[in-house]
Amino acid sequence: DFREELLKTIDNAKKVGLQVSEGLLWRTFLDVDQRILDDLDEAEALAERMDAEDQLLVAKKEAKSIDLKTVDESSLQKVRDNLGSALERAKNIGISIEWDEKLLVPLERALAKVIQEKSDLSKALEAFSDSAQSASVEEGLEKLKEIRKNLNSVISRSQELGINTAENQVILGELTEKIEKAGEQNKAGSRLDKLRARIKDNLVKPHLKTLLILQKSFQSAIERSELAGLDVTHNEDLSSELATAIAVAREKADAERQLNIVRRKVDSISIGIESTAVKNVIEKLKAAMTL
Incomplete structure (x- = not known):
């Protein structure tokens, strides 16, 4: 718009016989245009920085408030990814993240621990479920109760970590029937x-x-x-x-x-x-x- 206005002004000046230095006018236009662009870039950079700082602040708050002892894997992964993304964005635009990066350490440790625990629980679920399926009434009430206690404990913790335990609960129900029969035998x-x-x-x-x-x-x-x-x-x-x-x-x-x-x-x-x-x-x- 400013460019068109400038061209129109030069043309009108020439029509009425005025001497116009087009080179000077164009240089002036370019200077103004560049300043505008510089200001826009500066404003965008400032807005980007402020937005990145806000994102990092939210991610840090989330990371500090989460309970690492009870959180499930998906929630922990989300918090870790949010913080990692916020730190990467802040680093790319020159924001110091030296201290904030340390917040990733406990999150990654907890995540690794949860992943390992899920792996261990999956193995325990399989082992205790096999024991429950192969157990017979003849093994006695106390032995059957011990197997049920172990299986029930593993199922409960697995559910907390989001592991599917539908089949294991069916096996637990069958084991309970064996326990009832053993109790009646006793x-x-x-x-x-x-x-x-x-x-x-x-x-x-x-x-x-x-x-x-x-x-x-x-x-x-x-x-x-x-x-x-x-x-x-x-x-x-x-x-x-x-x-x-x-x-x-x-x-x-x-x-x-x-x-x-x-x-x-x-x-x-x-x-x-x-x-x-x-x-x-x-x-x-x-x-x-x-x-």
């Missing part, structure tokens, strides 16, 4: 052991009613143990002993009932008998029935 086995001990104690001095109650409980405990997957074949001998003891106790009880009937009849006969000899015979008979 309870059933413990119940069975206690009943075995009680039965053996009662076989020494058998009592029919007690033996019948124990037999019913023992059979129920055996069935529960079978459902839990326990081998109960070793209980067959004791079951047989118990059945025999019950049969003997039942015969004894029947005999005692019959004796009591006879005893009552003898007692009724002895009423009114005056003979000492007969009474002695009756007493001996009653004593014999007691034996």
Whole structure:
């Protein structure tokens, strides 16, 4: 615009007969134009510097506020990249970054640590998941719980670091089912052991009613143990002993009932008998029935 205005002014001056030094005018124009360009460059450089300083300030603030102990890899990588980009931009336009560069050190260390931890966790996930899959109920409740504890701990930390643990959680669920089964086996086995001990104690001095109650409980405990997957074949001998003891106790009880009937009849006969000899015979008979 200024160039066109200058050309028009020179042309008008010539038309009215004025002497115009075009060279001087052009030099003046170029000087003004250059100054304008220089001012623009200076303003752009200043704006670029201020913008770079603001970017660096934000990146530094972000780097200082982040919790290196709990941050995940992607967030840490973003903070590190933002600071690195801001430092590079500042350096390219002449801003001193000697002290600010030191902020990169803890970020890069933390990032390397997270990457290494993720690698270690991935290996641990695979190892503990394999252990969980191969574990059997026969290994026992405590062993299974220990495997679950380890796997659960690794899964929790892996989730914090953004590792996909969907398959591992399925395996954890299957392991929990094994633990529940092992727990049921423990309870059933413990119940069975206690009943075995009680039965053996009662076989020494058998009592029919007690033996019948124990037999019913023992059979129920055996069935529960079978459902839990326990081998109960070793209980067959004791079951047989118990059945025999019950049969003997039942015969004894029947005999005692019959004796009591006879005893009552003898007692009724002895009423009114005056003979000492007969009474002695009756007493001996009653004593014999007691034996």
